[in-house]
Amino acid sequence: MANKLISEMGLPRSMANVFIARNIVTAKDALSLSEFELMEVLDVGLEEVTRAVAHISEISCPPYQTALSLLEQRNQNEYLAGHLPTRLKGLDAALFGGIPFGVVTELVGPAGIGKTQFCLKLALLASLPTSYGGLGGRVIYVDVESKFSSKRMIEMGLSSFPEIFHMEGLAQEMAGRILVLQPASLSEFTESLQHIKVSLLQHNVKLLIIDSMAALASGEYGLAPPKHHPLGWHISFIKSLAECYRIPVVVTNQVRSQSRDEASRYLFQGQRVIKIAKSSISPSMGFCFNITSSGVSLLDDEGVEMMGPEANTISWEGHIGIINYE
Amino acid sequence: MEVSTLPISASHRGKLISSGYTSLSSLSSVSPSRLAQDLKISENEAVEILKVVSRRSGSEKIENGNHAIMNGAQTAWDMLHEEESSVCITTSCSDLDVILGGGIHCKEVTEIGGVPGIGKTQLGIQLAVNVQIPSGYGGLGGKAIYIDTEGSFMVERALQIAEACAQDMLEYDNLLRKDSQACRVIKQPKAFLENIFYFRVCTYTEQIAVINYLEKFISEQKDVKVVIVDSITFHFRQDFEDMALRTRLLGGMALKLMKLAKQFKLAVVLLNQVTTKYKEGSFQLTLALGDSWSHASTNRIILHWNGDERYAYLDKSPSLQSASAPYAVTGKGIRNAAPNCKRVKLM
Secondary structure (H helix, E strand, O other), X not given: OOOOEHHHOOOOHHHHHHHHHOOOOEHHHHXXXXXXXXXXXXXXXXXXXXHHHHHHXXXXXXXXXXXXXXXXXXXXXXXXXXXXXXOOHHHHHHOOOOEEOOOEEEEEEOOOOOHHHHHHHHHHHHHOOHXXXXXXXXXXXXXXXXXXXXXXHHHHHHHHOHHHXXXXXXXXXXXXXXXXXXXXXXXXXXXXXXXXXXXXXXXXXXXXEEEOHHHHHHOOOOOOOOOOOOOHHHHHHHHHHHHHHOOOEEEEEEOOOOOOOOHHHOOOOOOEEEEXXXXXXXXXXXXXXXXXXOEEEEOOOOOEEOOOHHHHOOOXXXXXXXXXXX | OHHHHOOOOHHHHHHHHHOOOOOHHHHHOOOHHHHHHHHOOOHXXXXXXXXXXXXXXXXXXXXXXOEOOOOOOOOHHHHHHHHHOOOEEOOOOHHHHHHOOOOEEOOOEEEEEEOOOOOHHHHHHHHHHHOOOOHHHOOOOOEEEEEEOOOOOOHHHHHHHHHHHHHHHHHHHHHHOOOOHHHOOOOOHHHHHHOEEEEEOOOHHHXXXXXXXXXXXXXXXXXXXXXXXXXOOHHHHOOOOOHHHHHHHHHHHHHHXXXXXXXXXXXXXXXXXXXXXXXXXXXXXXXXXXXXXXXXXXXXXXEEEEOOEEEEEXXXXXXOOOEEEEEEEEOOEEEOOOOOOOOOEEO
């Protein structure tokens, strides 16, 4: 929208020519100048400039929708009004159905707590045919740290859906829908993002998982941390993919401890908790969980509502935080 | 030189001056053909210039407002009447409404800032619903425009808040208005969603375009009483190298929004993020976009944590004292905090 050409906006010919003569070619160029600046640069009167700017703004403005039509669109066109159920009852209830489409959901937590397990399960759930409650589509799994285990995923499948998985050829069909990418560097990842964008459209991809974002950035800091986040562009791009194609996108991230003695924290003495840390549609809720053969399972579907600023923080001791990056 | 203040193109201005037309009166009696000859421009262009001149000198004689002394001025007495009769949009939290002098004021720009997760978007959605409360229940019965720059708006949550609002209205009916059956207006939750106009903006160019377009949109729609921008800062923070450009663009946007608020008598609510600033040896949280932006809004509210509770602090207001009030984000939306916490605190 920002790069829309002024020549194609239907301005009166004389005005359009004047803009182009002064090298103001796109909407972005025109709207970045105030009306008085435009008057000076274009050598035109104020009234004409105002009219031209109003016209350009109207054309470059994104279309509007009423909130009602947004809701109806999602109810009609999307699975469960735009949610991927995680099969964890308490979590799904809090999230109005499951992991939401159209936004990036971040799973944060210390190493070894179960983020990858959760991702594997989600990949499985998305590839299930719709008749069995899945999204019936392809999944792109970006596995940065080479943690993807097909064997473990099939094990989860056999354990959670024994009737389905023992059916002839279904396991192969589903595993065939999950595409695993293993970029070796940030630049490879950047390149593959463009390919991912094309695939989303062409190949009915219903879920994108990136495990983990932290690993992509960790090798890239030079002498001093850069002013802007090295993954800033990537995160925006991924968000736009989620929104544009209305799919759920799940990314994982690391937590580094404040204290130095990491080795002593290796074993989890406390309970593992999955916490919805930040979401527009749910209050902060924490659910205790365990890792079982079928993936992550909640110990209690009720969940505990968390109060205070602690609700939005992820502690080192065994929390997976879910943040809906709207 | 009066001619230099006319809103005409620079080259025309230059030609006028070099031909000796330096004051408006010198142009008041010249014919278009004579002017065209003197300036060596086409007769159409001369007619246009004379039109601009006549508009300028004509408006000096018109009495604007109630005043003959100065064009466009209003007396403070008249403004007092206007201020007293101005309406507010309730936040559904009575403590917060109290410190705000009734709620979010129309004809003013209010900035609301806070850390992520404190409830800015929640408050934005609550206001988009509350502006629609019919006047029979003390509301404005207006429509809302929600400009989303981050993708925070969740339709399911808006529906949930609308349902709670409709429920509250029903309870109000049952409790207080048993006698006046005639005025009962039952509003369906989905009807609330119909009156929220949602724009999703992905770049700063689109943000500027939307704000420019709003004037036309609101004149056509009518009844829009609140414009919520969530958040105003987002597209201006990442990778903006040219700081001078950023300041100029933000300043332009702020002016346009203030003008919209006054022109259509609506409330403009800008949600802002916070950033850390290194000041006097420590890191402090301040609103994003720097000091120059802080002049843009009429009112400023900062949302923050105090222990386990959420507080709203009125930081800037032309007529109200700084004060702090607790609030809660519940399944129904923004509501009063639980009764056992501290109440409104005046600073």
